[in-house]
Amino acid sequence: MVLGALIDLGLPLPELRAALGSLAIEYGEIAAERVLRAGVSATKFRATADAAGGGLHDSDHAYAQDHADHHPHPHSHPHSPRDVRRTGVAATGLDEHPHHTLAEIRSAIGRSALSAAGKDRAIHLFERLAEAESAIHDVPLDRIHLHEVGALDSIIDIVGAVHGMEWLGVDDVVVSPLNVGSGTVHCAHGVFPVPAPATMRILAGAPIYAGAIQAELVTPTGALLMTGYAKRFGPLPAMRLDRIGYGAGAKDFTLHPNVLRVLVGTTDAAAASETIVALECEIDDMNPQLFGPLMDRLYDAGALDVFYAPVQMKKNRPGTLVTVLAEPARREALASVLFLESTTIGVRYREMQRERLERELRTVETPVGPIRFKVATRDGRVLNAAPEFEDVAKAAAASAVPIKDVQALAVRAWLEARERQGEH
Numbered sequence: 001m002v003l004g005a006l007i008d009l010g011l012p013l014p015e016l017r018a019a020l021g022s023l024a025i026e027y028g029e030i031a032a033e034r035v036l037r038a039g040v041s042a043t044k045f046r047a048t049a050d051a052a053g054g055g056l057h058d059s060d061h062a063y064a065q066d067h068a069d070h071h072p073h074p075h076s077h078p079h080s081p082r083d084v085r086r087t088g089v090a091a092t093g094l095d096e097h098p099h100h101t102l103a104e105i106r107s108a109i110g111r112s113a114l115s116a117a118g119k120d121r122a123i124h125l126f127e128r129l130a131e132a133e134s135a136i137h138d139v140p141l142d143r144i145h146l147h148e149v150g151a152l153d154s155i156i157d158i159v160g161a162v163h164g165m166e167w168l169g170v171d172d173v174v175v176s177p178l179n180v181g182s183g184t185v186h187c188a189h190g191v192f193p194v195p196a197p198a199t200m201r202i203l204a205g206a207p208i209y210a211g212a213i214q215a216e217l218v219t220p221t222g223a224l225l226m227t228g229y230a231k232r233f234g235p236l237p238a239m240r241l242d243r244i245g246y247g248a249g250a251k252d253f254t255l256h257p258n259v260l261r262v263l264v265g266t267t268d269a270a271a272a273s274e275t276i277v278a279l280e281c282e283i284d285d286m287n288p289q290l291f292g293p294l295m296d297r298l299y300d301a302g303a304l305d306v307f308y309a310p311v312q313m314k315k316n317r318p319g320t321l322v323t324v325l326a327e328p329a330r331r332e333a334l335a336s337v338l339f340l341e342s343t344t345i346g347v348r349y350r351e352m353q354r355e356r357l358e359r360e361l362r363t364v365e366t367p368v369g370p371i372r373f374k375v376a377t378r379d380g381r382v383l384n385a386a387p388e389f390e391d392v393a394k395a396a397a398a399s400a401v402p403i404k405d406v407q408a409l410a411v412r413a414w415l416e417a418r419e420r421q422g423e424h
Helices: 002-008 013-020 022-027 059-066 102-110 116-137 152-168 197-202 220-229 288-300 328-341 389-399 403-421
Strands: 028-037 040-049 184-187 190-193 239-248 259-267 273-283 305-313 317-326 348-355 358-366 369-378 381-387
Touching (some): 002 259, 116 152, 116 197, 197 220, 389 403
Antiparallel strands (some): 239 259
């Protein structure tokens, strides 16, 4: 589905074939076609084996190989590049497809025509899978056979996706929370709840949820690609939309479009926003001396901002409202600090959007020495500038000049420097 979406965005099939190199020759032929999924038009990627291809198979069977050829029912995976259609499995030799060691996979990726950086990324993705399998099955890493995602079709998918992302040339990837589906899945070692063990381990740290569809919607390969490329997870960021690509899965659900949607655009600097999380709690029974160390611990744990406000609580007790702002990924760590370092017994949190100006530090020469200014801009225009107080205090102490006078000297020097440079 990832490859389908990238092809839908314009990735040329000849370029994809060239990037796959000798892998494409071993595999057979790749193709793409337009299909409908719950009324949504999307691109379906297919890889079919040559007659002499030694049992290689159409990529619609790939997901069955993703789970060691023991997946008895058709499923689809909107957040993964693979899905399954089990009809005709015996004729393709799918059940006889060999497992692969990490060394064999490294060798296969080395035969591709990816860039050096692309090969390193593809190998790293499989190493992450091997580490997950090693931990789950308590087997040394060098003895792991990747039966979950070790087939050649899986290598095609990952190598192709890595090339497609390089072709796309984006420098920031945001992924929505992942719908993992529900129910159970048949793996090489038995029947497991969705997500499968390897998928769950790979998704550690990523936001997931279970929808109403009784199917596995994220496979190990899909989990590898999503977590391997996502710089962050969350809602759609502010952007100027350029292109939209839809990659189709094999199954067509009645009410749920079985597609992966990829949006490509540029950051809207005039309306740049980001998701943050606000954690709050009220405290009315803690030694005031502990609030200082609490703030220090919260900043050490990654808080963007911490502030206290006086509040009147139940039973007419004066208390303190503690508010912590942070990136969503830091929420659990910061909640742990609040529970460990304060007397609160509950923490609220909510996600919100914030818009902020671009910031940088510039140094200005003054009669009492260099002082840094925190400069805030939008679209290249300076909207705010303020001297760093620590620099002002240090210069004041060194020159025996009052802090307020040093601050005035710094502001004057800043304005004169801007006038010389023709800034407004």
